[in-house]
Structures are given as structure tokens and as C-alpha cells.
Amino acid sequence: MDNPETCRAETGGFPSPKARRLFLRNNIVLFALLFGLWLLMSGHYDFFHVFIGFLCSILVVVLNARLAKYFFIRDNLCDCTPLRVGRLFFYIPWLIYQIGIASLQVAGVVLRRRMPVNPSLVRFRTKLPTRAARVILANSITLTPGTITLLLEGDEYLVHSLIDASHSGIVDGTLPGEVAKLYHRKPREVVFDVEVLRKKKTI
């Protein structure tokens, strides 16, 4: 096991036996999700339709396996911090609540006669554990009314915000903190180097 090459040969291309187990587990979860989606969408529960769904789910997993394996090894996914799935049940309702608040703020601004919008760009860096976490944060920012993620490069974000109240949740670290809690039990500072830009030349 000392030589990584022999280790790779023994575990079928994976860097460690643990990685191989994790990859198998991921594929089983993928199959369960696909099959569940089939059952949900089809609505026919006789043997023929369920069996066809079973075959299709297997086929998708098998066809996808080689590509998934390539990315799994290339991105070293078995060393990533795992997502705490249970936390999602808190995070999604919280996000919807935030979307509700922000929608009312934006609606109030858009419908007012003078329309006091004050656009600004916010640039900041984050310390998030994985690439998936960064994408979750970028999508959550864009999903919240009043803020759009314009660029995400490495760990640097560029966010366009419509009114000042929109980006307060990002600047004080609430939203990124909640995303970080999806991965770590302990809350920590994740946002730094925050800049609010309001001039054309600075971009």
C-alpha cells in the first residue's frame, strides 16, 4: 500500500479503498434518486412500468459511471467535506423566508413613484470548503431578490445588488455563514475582503 501505483491497481483506479466505497455509495444513491423520480413521475405502479423504470435507472447509472469516476478521481471528491444533508431541512425554509423578505423590499422599491434604487457592486472572498459550497452560495445569492452573482472565480464573488438592504445579508456574513453551516457544525467567519463599489472606473 506504500506505492500509490500498486494501490491504484488493487482498488480499480481509485486512490484508496475508502474512495471506492464512497463512489459505490454515490452511485447507489443516484440510482435511488432516479428510480424515485421515475415512480413519482410515472404514476403507474404495475409490474411492467416499474420494471422499465428500474432498467432505465440502472442504464443511466451504468452509462454515467465512467464519466463520474473520472471526475471523482480528478477532483479528489472523497477528501471533500461532506454536505450535512439534515441541515438542508433548516437551510431551505430559511432561504425561502429570506426570499420573501427581500421580495417585499424590492417590490416596495420598484412600485414607489421615485423608484429609489441604488445599484452597487459587492466584491468579496469566502472561505468555503468545497466547490459545491461555492455554487450553493452563488445560487442562493442569485435566488434572493435584489442580488445577482455576476462572477464567481475561485473563491472571489462579484455581486450586483439593487438596493442597500439587499446586500446587507452578504456583507455581515449571514448568508455565507448559513452555507458554511451546511458543511461545518461550528459557525465561523467565512466572508472577508468585502468591497462595495459604486464607480464605473473601479470595475
Place this chain on the structure above:
Amino acid sequence: MHWQFILANIVVTAGAFFLLVGGIGLVRLPDFYSRAHATGKSDTLGVILVTLGLVIHEGLTLNSAKLVLIMAFVGLTNPTATHALTRAAIRFGLKPWFRKDGPEGKEG
């Protein structure tokens, strides 16, 4: 059955209100980026509320499970599409409009 119908109507109307705000914002806001807010954003809550109203109207059936799936897919694809549009714009070099620049800052 009756309260269900009333509640569903209220929720769908609230969703329609946010979609309307999105439409008004699309016309009124000054530049491309803020208009992207109007289309991509008010839509988020609008679509969530309209679908939620339909779920309430439908009750606990297979169809409402499908409606919940629609909500999930809209929640995933809507921000992705908005991000793709605005990212293309900023890569192209379109400058955002800022208040201090005055209205002549609209040009792209």
C-alpha cells in the same frame, strides 16, 4: 374543502402580484443588470407562491408532489439562467448603471 379553496386563491393571487411586480420592474428599472433582477427575482417568489397555491388546491396527491418538483427545478434553473445572462454581459464589458453617475450612465 372550502377553506382550502380560499387559501389557495389567496396564495396564487400573492404569487401573481409578485409576477406583476417583476413585469413592472422590467419596464421601469434603468439598466440591464437591474432589469435582470426584476425578471429573475420577483419571478422566484411568484412562481413558488403560484405553485404552492396549486399544491394547496390539489391536496395531498401525486400531482402535488409533481408540483413540488417543479418548484425545486425552478429554484435550481432560474438563478443559473440569470447568472449565465449577467455573467455573459459583464464578460462582454457592459458597465452597470450607478446612481451618482446620473442618468447618462445608461449607455452600454
